Amino acid sequence: MKLVKEFLIPVAVLTVICLVVSAALAFTYQATAPIIEEAKNAKANEARAVVLEGAAGFEKMNVAMTDGGVDCYRETAGAGYVITVTTSGYGGAFNMMVGIKADGTISGIQMMDHSETPGFGAKLAEESYAATYKGKSSADFSDVAGVAGATITSGAYKKGLGTAFEIHGSASGNAVEVPASGSMTLEDAQAQLFPDVAEFTETALDDDITVYQAGDQGYVAVRKAVGYHEEEPMLLAVGLDNSGKILAVIMLENHETQGLGTQVADAAYLDQYIGKDSTDGVTAVAGATVSSDGVKSAVKKILEQFPNFPGQGAKMDETVLAAILPGAAGFEEPAAAYEGADQVLFSTVRSGMAVSAADGEVKLAVGFNGNGVITGVSLLAYPEADEAALAAAQEYAAQFVGQASADAVGASDISYADSIKNAVGLACTVFEAAKGELG
Amino acid sequence: MKQSNWKVLLNGIIKENPVLVLVLGTCPTLALTSLAVNAVGMGVAATAVLLCSNIAISLLKNIIPDKVRIPCYIVLIAGFVTIVGFVVQAYAPSIYDALGLYLPLIVVNCIILGRAEMFANKNSVLASACDAIGMGIGFTLTLLVMGSIREILGAGTWFGWQVIPDAVTPMSIMTQPPGGFFIFGVLIAVVNVILAKKGKKRKVSGCGACPSAEHCAKASEGGC
Numbered sequence: 325m326k327l328v329k330e331f332l333i334p335v336a337v338l339t340v341i342c343l344v345v346s347a348a349l350a351f352t353y354q355a356t357a358p359i360i361e362e363a364k365n366a367k368a369n370e371a372r373a374v375v376l377e378g379a380a381g382f383e384k385m386n387v388a389m390t391d392g393g394v395d396c397y398r399e400t401a402g403a404g405y406v407i408t409v410t411t412s413g414y415g416g417a418f419n420m421m422v423g424i425k426a427d428g429t430i431s432g433i434q435m436m437d438h439s440e441t442p443g444f445g446a447k448l449a450e451e452s453y454a455a456t457y458k459g460k461s462s463a464d465f466s467d468v469a470g471v472a473g474a475t476i477t478s479g480a481y482k483k484g485l486g487t488a489f490e491i492h493g494s495a496s497g498n499a500v501e502v503p504a505s506g507s508m509t510l511e512d513a514q515a516q517l518f519p520d521v522a523e524f525t526e527t528a529l530d531d532d533i534t535v536y537q538a539g540d541q542g543y544v545a546v547r548k549a550v551g552y553h554e555e556e557p558m559l560l561a562v563g564l565d566n567s568g569k570i571l572a573v574i575m576l577e578n579h580e581t582q583g584l585g586t587q588v589a590d591a592a593y594l595d596q597y598i599g600k601d602s603t604d605g606v607t608a609v610a611g612a613t614v615s616s617d618g619v620k621s622a623v624k625k626i627l628e629q630f631p632n633f634p635g636q637g638a639k640m641d642e643t644v645l646a647a648i649l650p651g652a653a654g655f656e657e658p659a660a661a662y663e664g665a666d667q668v669l670f671s672t673v674r675s676g677m678a679v680s681a682a683d684g685e686v687k688l689a690v691g692f693n694g695n696g697v698i699t700g701v702s703l704l705a706y707p708e709a710d711e712a713a714l715a716a717a718q719e720y721a722a723q724f725v726g727q728a729s730a731d732a733v734g735a736s737d738i739s740y741a742d743s744i745k746n747a748v749g750l751a752c753t754v755f756e757a758a759k760g761e762l763g
Numbered sequence: 764m765k766q767s768n769w770k771v772l773l774n775g776i777i778k779e780n781p782v783l784v785l786v787l788g789t790c791p792t793l794a795l796t797s798l799a800v801n802a803v804g805m806g807v808a809a810t811a812v813l814l815c816s817n818i819a820i821s822l823l824k825n826i827i828p829d830k831v832r833i834p835c836y837i838v839l840i841a842g843f844v845t846i847v848g849f850v851v852q853a854y855a856p857s858i859y860d861a862l863g864l865y866l867p868l869i870v871v872n873c874i875i876l877g878r879a880e881m882f883a884n885k886n887s888v889l890a891s892a893c894d895a896i897g898m899g900i901g902f903t904l905t906l907l908v909m910g911s912i913r914e915i916l917g918a919g920t921w922f923g924w925q926v927i928p929d930a931v932t933p934m935s936i937m938t939q940p941p942g943g944f945f946i947f948g949v950l951i952a953v954v955n956v957i958l959a960k961k962g963k964k965r966k967v968s969g970c971g972a973c974p975s976a977e978h979c980a981k982a983s984e985g986g987c
Contacts (some may be wrong), residue, residue, distance in 0.1 A: 356849040361858045363853065442917070443935030
């Protein structure tokens with residue numbers, strides 16, 4: 325009896341209640357499902373008629389959907405197409421219904437089921453914003469201004485329109501060239517980074533990097549970044565100042581997966597690089613690890629090549645060489661590479677050697693004769709621009725001339741004296757290593 | 764009996780206002796009051812479910828064994844919510860779209876389970892229905908007041924009509940979560956002042972201070 329009261333009755337009651345409720349649900353569903361379906365269709369057709377003026381009826385088309393495409397309807401009389409696409413805004417994915425007339429221009433746009441922020445992203449759902457796109461074709465829709473304060477939603481909106489035009493192209497049979505999402509031309513990127521510079525000098529570097537030097541203001545380096553789609557890499561433009569710090573990373577071409585990989589083109593990701601001179605601490609976009617890594621490694625390669633950018637890494641030029649190794653007729657490159665030196669050059673008769681070495685921000689060119697005696701020291705880079713300080717540093721450096729080791733000269737109280745001494749010491753070590761190549 | 768049912772109904776509006784005094788159902792209150800029309804939609808839908816569940820539960824209070832009462836309540840409430848969801852989707856699709864996720868979430872709205880547990884399972888059908896209507900009115904009114912304030916300040920409109928001229932920039936923050944919390948706090952303060960004036964507030968601490976104390980069997984033992 326206890327068993328019945330304690331276990332069977334509760335179980336039986338709960339089961340009966342569940343059954344009764346399920347039956348009630350099934351009944352309500354049966355009764356309302358057709359009405360719901362009808363309301364949905366009516367609403368969708370109504371919306372389609374809104375975005376395509378003068379539409380009488382629609383038929384669904386079976387065309388290949390690109391990423392982000394939902395469906396494509398043709399107006400029965402041939403007035404145009406209504407294409408629904410999905411795109412990812414600030415508040416998550418939303419659908420857009422785009423009406424494209426027979427002549428390929430936009431007739432109307434509806435943003436549906438969106439959860440963008442009221443007052444910001446939601447402004448794009450307003451009739452007045454959609455109206456600014458009216459009459460635009462695949463060629464010029466991207467020129468329409470976004471909404472201030474709703475950059476991400478504006479970008480998503482245009483991305484959605486791009487998808488719609490792509491589908492329209494395959495539906496209507498005349499494929500259209502749609503600019504890739506997140507796209508910006510190199511000229512736009514250059515103008516954005518260095519607005520005052522008109523002429524950019526192009527230099528091709530290793531690693532497929534092309535550098536555009538913006539006068540004396542900095543550089544724009546362009547390189548491919550392989551993301552998720554190996555055959556269609558992204559194209560990045562990295563703006564750098566003269567010290568190698570990143571001014572901005574701009575996505576020129578992005579063919580990554582819509583809504584996932586494309587996120588690496590968002591400011592939220594790319595702005596992480598601003599002000600850095602390395603890629604450390606840049607976090608990948610969740611769901612777009614491969615694309616993020618592609619961008620990161622491309623930026624890293626550009627930064628690695630920075631010392632080879634035109635005008636970077638002060639080299640020993642003729643004047644410097646003549647000063648530190650007087651009497652040498654010409655110079656040639658060493659046969660081997662020597663660790664520690666930025667550059668090593670031998671006089672053509674192999675009677676002397678010029679070594680450039682750096683310690684911190686101090687960079688020196690040191691000349692040696694065949695016996696390892698220093699014949700001249702010249703400052704290639706020095707952190708202080710003040711003339712008196714430079715002269716003092718040059719004077720201190722000159723004390724090493726005639727010595728065979730850096731330790732022969734004592735310390736000095738001028739700033740960076742230790743760095744000068746260390747750099748000379750480093751040059752001496754390189755000399756010891758390289759002297760086998762001397763005649 | 765009639766007198767006390769009337770009192771039960773009125774209780775829900777201010778004295779035991781489910782949102783502002785019992786502090787139940789805070790999530791839909793904050794999430795759905797950015798527009799007055801959404802607030803009314805949510806209020807009416809929740810009231811319908813509350814009425815159905817309170818009646819059903821007080822009818823079944825002698826049949827449902829104490830051990831499985833919570834699962835039983837949940838099944839009943841979830842069933843009513845889903846039915847209301849179908850009906851709203853079929854006959855008022857725009858309200859259905861506006862309520863979005865929050866309609867199915869009525870299932871976990873504490874007001875409904877709270878009233879089932881506190882009131883419907885120990886009172887008559889009529890009293891429970893009165894309680895449901897009172898609580899529903901209290902919930903809907905609170906949502907309406909919050910929604911109106913937020914819509915007027917945040918969007919310059921009321922039920923979609925322009926109230927504040929276009930030239931005045933609306934305070935967008937009011938339609939966003941921080942504005943919701945702000946208005947919520949202000950309303951709770953206002954209700955506290957009203958109750959204090961009526962001499963209803965008693966200075967108690969611990970479990971006795973809980974707004975649900977008088978319905979809670981364990982209030983005297985402590986440890987809710």
